[in-house]
Amino acid sequence: MTTIKLHNTKTRKREDFTPIDDKNVRMYVCGPTVYDRAHLGNARPVIVFDVLNRLLRHVYGDAHVTYVRNFTDVDDKINARAAESGRSIGEITAETTQWFLDDMAEVGALEPDHMPRATAYIPQMVAMIEDLIAKGHAYAAEGHVLFSVESYKAYGALSGRSIDDMIAGARVEVAPYKRNPMDFVLWKPSDDATPGWDSPWGRGRPGWHIECSAMADELLWKEPLRQDRLSDKAKSAPHVFDIHGGGLDLQFPHHEDEIAQSCCANGTDEMARYWLHNEMLQVEGKKMSKSLGNFFTVRDLLDQGVPGEVIRFVMLSTHYRKPMDWTEKKREEAEKTLRKWRELSEHVQPSKPSKKLIEMLANDLNTAGAISQLHEMASVLLAAFGGADLPDEIDVGGIESEFLASAQFLGLITDELSGWNWKAENEKDNLIGWAEVLSEVRLQALAKKDFSELDRIKLQLVEAGLEVRFKKDGVEIVDDIGIDQSKIGEIFYPWANNK
Ligand code: AMP
Ligand code: ZN
Secondary structure, eight states, X not given: OOOOEEEETTTTEEEEOOOSOTTSEEEEEOOOBSSSOOBHHHHHHHHHHHHHHXXXXXXXXXXXXXXXXXXXXXXXXXXXXXXXXXXXHHHHHHHHHHHHHHHHHHTTOOOOSBOOBGGGGHHHHHHHHHHHHHTTSEEEETTEEEEOGGGOTTTTXXXXXXXXXXXXXXXXXXXXXXXXXXXXXXXXXXXXXXXXXXXXXXXXXXXXXXHHXXXXXXXXXXXXXXXXXXXXXXXXXXXXXXXXXXXXXXXXXXXXXXXXXXXXXXTOSOSEEEEEEEOOEEETTEEOOGGGTOOOBHHHHHHTXXXXXXXXXXXXXXXXXSOEEEOHHHHHXXXXXXXXXXHHTTTOOOOOOOHHHHHHHHBTOOHHHHHHHHHXXXXXXXXXXXXXXXXXXXXXXXXXXXXXXXXXXXXXXXXXXXXXXXXXXXXXXXXXXXXXXXXXXXXXXXXXXXXXXXXXXXXXXXXXXXXXXXEXXXXXXXXXXXXXXXXXXXXXXXXXXXX
């Protein structure tokens, strides 16, 4: 079995990944707050953890992985959006949730097994908060419930900060009802105009962090136990799950707070075994922000005609722990590469992804390495189809099938993402390329006064449905009636071979 290595933020080391129960590998990733279109940065964790999800399923089996990614549908940003637009909260969250799903499908992300909405788990959150109060880790004050950071010694361990550092470094909200300025909100009161649920502390709504602790516990611990999907080994193991992921901006305070809540409620010293954080996305070397005018959504790019597959390719070209720079140049190059790759694998049946590609990914998700692996395979195929003399032991058909399976493993060149117009541009390029070759053949024919080769090629092009126009300064090939690709393949190869 492939050993997956992952860089664990918690230990700051690359570790061998050993699941608690290899029959039920469990991963939780923090999802979006649904009040607006996903910006390009939001797509990064989705794509990164989509690759990890695919890899885990490859190694442990599709039926043995549970991947949960939540929707935060209760949040003050959503309330503000409702107030300013005059629309209902439910309408806004339903609409943006669907936008998110549509946009992420366009960048080739598979849907997680569970996509819980926070508002569907309020009773679980209330129960967890009551438990934290009972255990002395939280206190109610003025309609709020706060987590007491001093009650949890390991607070700050994930990001390596002490409570004093945090107070000095962070812009903490000092409120009269807080015992310590770092204490964070588990529950807060709602006025009549704000969404609220009845609770032992009055009508109110949850703070941000508690939803992930409650939903991870419900879907990655209680639910598999109810379904009896955990092995005896896992049942007797501590109350934790395997992998927790999200963007680096969530490490503090969100993930510290999730850990504090879960560990104190469940009486464990960890919430998840492995913590993974993707670095942030920038645009042309600058932080993406509305004030810099370089802020755009995934949908903006799709609407401008940038294929989702191209977005995915560019994202995967940078390792997830490095800052990633979205540039126009990368976009153009990715598009060219994908055009070529789609053409190379057009009538190919996929076999299995290459071992080397899986090894790359198993090495802390080296997606950039996996892409160079694909480039290597593609260059062998290009050489073979260009008529190069390759050693006999190279099995071109085998490489073709492995190439396609490998690309598809990364979520590229899939049928689902085939909706963009890669062929038209390719054909335009091809017509230009063939015309250049034909011009050269014509010059040689004129010099030798032998037009047989030129006539042969011209006839074949015409038979393939193309029109050939000889002009003073060159040759033009036009496709008016629709090209028959099956007749094109052979035309130029003999010539390319003899060159
Ligand atoms: P939010 O809706 O802001 O809570 O973010 C949803 C997810 O997107 C979280 O995992 C964030 O860490 C991630 N994220 C937000 N901005 C960026 C960015 N510029 N680059 C990479 N990830 C981001
Ligand atoms: Zn979270």
